[in-house]
Amino acid sequence: MGYLTGSASRISDAPPAMLVRRAGIVPTLVVIGLGFLIPEPTVFAWRRAFIPALIAWGLTASVIALLAGYGSLGTLSATGLALVVWQDAKPLIDKPLIDRPWIDQKEVLGRAGPDFVDIGRHFIVGYDDGDNIRELVRTGGVGGIFVTTRNVVGRKASDIAVQIARLQEIRREAGLPPLVVTADQEGGPVSRLSPPLPYPPPLSRIAALPPEQRREAARQVGVDQGAALRKIGVTMDLAPVSDLMPARPWIVDWNTQIVTRSISRDPDVVATVAAGFSEGLLAAGITPTAKHFPGLGRVAVDTHLFSAALNVAEADLEATDWIPFRAVLSIPGAAVMLSHVALAEVDAGIPASQSKRIVTGLLREQWGFDGIAITDDLTMGPVQRVGMCKAVERALNAGIDLLLVSWDADKMYPALRCALDASDARRLDDEMLKRSAQRLDRFERIDTQPPSIEGRRAASR
Numbered sequence: 333m334g335y336l337t338g339s340a341s342r343i344s345d346a347p348p349a350m351l352v353r354r355a356g357i358v359p360t361l362v363v364i365g366l367g368f369l370i371p372e373p374t375v376f377a378w379r380r381a382f383i384p385a386l387i388a389w390g391l392t393a394s395v396i397a398l399l400a401g402y403g404s405l406g407t408l409s410a411t412g413l414a415l416v417v418w419q420d421a422k423p424l425i426d427k428p429l430i431d432r433p434w435i436d437q438k439e440v441l442g443r444a445g446p447d448f449v450d451i452g453r454h455f456i457v458g459y460d461d462g463d464n465i466r467e468l469v470r471t472g473g474v475g476g477i478f479v480t481t482r483n484v485v486g487r488k489a490s491d492i493a494v495q496i497a498r499l500q501e502i503r504r505e506a507g508l509p510p511l512v513v514t515a516d517q518e519g520g521p522v523s524r525l526s527p528p529l530p531y532p533p534p535l536s537r538i539a540a541l542p543p544e545q546r547r548e549a550a551r552q553v554g555v556d557q558g559a560a561l562r563k564i565g566v567t568m569d570l571a572p573v574s575d576l577m578p579a580r581p582w583i584v585d586w587n588t589q590i591v592t593r594s595i596s597r598d599p600d601v602v603a604t605v606a607a608g609f610s611e612g613l614l615a616a617g618i619t620p621t622a623k624h625f626p627g628l629g630r631v632a633v634d635t636h637l638f639s640a641a642l643n644v645a646e647a648d649l650e651a652t653d654w655i656p657f658r659a660v661l662s663i664p665g666a667a668v669m670l671s672h673v674a675l676a677e678v679d680a681g682i683p684a685s686q687s688k689r690i691v692t693g694l695l696r697e698q699w700g701f702d703g704i705a706i707t708d709d710l711t712m713g714p715v716q717r718v719g720m721c722k723a724v725e726r727a728l729n730a731g732i733d734l735l736l737v738s739w740d741a742d743k744m745y746p747a748l749r750c751a752l753d754a755s756d757a758r759r760l761d762d763e764m765l766k767r768s769a770q771r772l773d774r775f776e777r778i779d780t781q782p783p784s785i786e787g788r789r790a791a792s793r
Contacts, residue, residue: 436745443752444471449508450765451751453772454728456514456706458738459483462495465744469511470502473748475772476512478738479566480524489528489564496565509776510567512734517561518571519553521592529564532557535572538605539596546601547608554612554620561618568619570669570706572606574656576629590628597629599652603659610660619775622660623669624708625695626684627653631673635714641674641681658699665778667704668695670732672714683714686726692764696731704775706734711743721750728754729761733768733775 394410449472456476459465461483468474477499484492500510516524520534538549561569577594595602610620624635626649631640644653660666670685679689685707695701707727715723724747727735737747754760 436749440473440745440748440752441467441471443473447755448472448752450769451755452748453509454733454735454751454768455744455748456512456734456736456738457744458741459744460741462499464741466499466502468744468748469499470506472506472508474511474744475509475734476514476568478514478516478736480516480738484525484528487528492525492528493564500565512568512775513566514568514570514736515561515566516570517557517566518569518573518593519557522573525561525564525566529560534593535595535605535609536577538608539598539601543604546604550605550608551612551615554609554614555616556612558613558616558618562616566618568621568667569613570621570623571613572609572620572622572660573624574602574606574622574660575624575627576602576653576656578629594629595656599655602656606656607659607663610663610666614663614665619665619667619704620660620663621667621669621706622657624671624673625657625668626671626673626675626690627657628671628673629653635672635708635712640672640714641676643676646675646677661695661699661701661703665703667706668701669706669708669736671708672712682726683718683723685715685732686718686723686730688726688730688764690730692731702771704733704771705731707732707736709736709738710747711737711740720746721754724750725754725759728768729764731764731768733771 452468452471452473453475455474456478457465457468457474458478458480465474465477469477477496479492479496483495496511496513503510516522517526517529517532518535519532520536523529523531526532532553535550535553538546538553541549558569573590573593573595575590575594576599577597578591579597595605606622610622613620626642628635630644630653631642633640642649657668661668670683670691672683672685674681674683675687675690678694679687682689684690691705695705710720710723710727720743724735728751735747735751737744751760
């Protein structure tokens with residue numbers, strides 16, 4: 333009892349500066365860690381409020397520690413604060429400090445004409461509501477839209493169908509090709525349009541069926557899912573996930589969740605199910621998209637947040653991870669999504685979504701694939717670290733056809749301005765743009781003209 337009393341007395345008698353030091357070290361290290369955990373506050377909406385709190389804590393800890401006479405702790409806090417601020421200001425370094433999204437918006441909306449349409453057709457953008465993108469739809473500043481949870485929550489399928497049909501009507505009145513309307517409707521946990529659409533089963537469930545039943549069962553799921561998507565006006569499904577199921581849990585994975593989204597660890601099973609599902613989507617008038625090439629099954633971190641490399645021999649990937657991609661991309665009309673993972677043996681340090689050696693050299697020239705290639709979301713952390721302008725320019729010069737800007741709708745205007753500025757400065761490869769335009773022309777001809785608003789409304793009843 334006396335020992336405990338003495339201990340308590342020693343703690344209470346400790347100088348305030350000592351208590352500050354003891355209480356401040358761990359929170360300060362947490363501040364620094366959290367400051368580097370997520371890239372750029374404009375990518376993740378929750379961090380727009382969180383980052384000021386981190387900065388306030390770092391500033392307070394620095395001042396208190398310095399006043400208390402602990403220069404090392406104060407320096408540590410100040411360093412953490414500076415690094416956090418630097419990371420969040422870093423995307424502005426390549427552009428003037430006044431370049432903010434609203435200025436990019438004004439610049440983009442002030443453009444018009446054939447050259448503007450030629451660049452805009454390469455972009456698929458997410459949006460908060462139809463009013464946000466109506467002008468870009470009318471002027472040809474985008475080639476398509478991405479419909480997701482925020483666009484459908486609490487709404488009927490018929491309401492969504494009418495909104496999409498109105499946007500398509502704007503395109504017709506402007507004499508422009510129909511919008512490519514994309515969605516993430518994979519089945520299972522990533523079914524962004526359910527509700528109001530019925531929840532489709534995960535494709536991994538089909539993997540448990542007898543081998544002779546898998547392809548037809550997957551095809552039927554694709555037909556049913558495609559019919560539901562087509563009814564509301566979606567024309568392209570960003571599915572199937574063709575990555576192999578990881579053999580072990582990822583080290584850090586809050587968003588990608590490939591373990592729950594993939595079909596199987598067996599590449600032949602994945603190939604059968606993914607190909608059957610893709611055939612079903614095509615039968616229903618929906619373009620399937622094999623993702624996320626070159627494969628995320630062996631990547632151990634969350635690629636929404638962190639840069640990653642696939643350090644595997646090309647021959648090994650051909651014998652395993654790439655079997656499902658080969659199966660889907662051999663089907664006429666299928667598309668492919670390129671991830672932001674670097675394929676070390678082919679183009680070290682360059683994300684696949686921006687690599688000419690992968691998009692044009694590997695997929696198009698070696699594999700003979702001449703379909704649509706789309707990037708994963710350009711608002712992800714690895715792209716923001718590279719810089720939006722550099723990523724957009726590289727992707728177009730690599731032979732990418734569609735650039736996806738989906739999660740953060742505010743990024744659509746900076747991305748478009750990056751492409752327009754690169755075009756004006758003649759930094760875009762004319763030959764790559766010409767080939768891509770030919771692929772997009774074919775794609776637009778295959779996609780049937782959407783019905784009228786009244787037809788869409790009647791079909792959704």
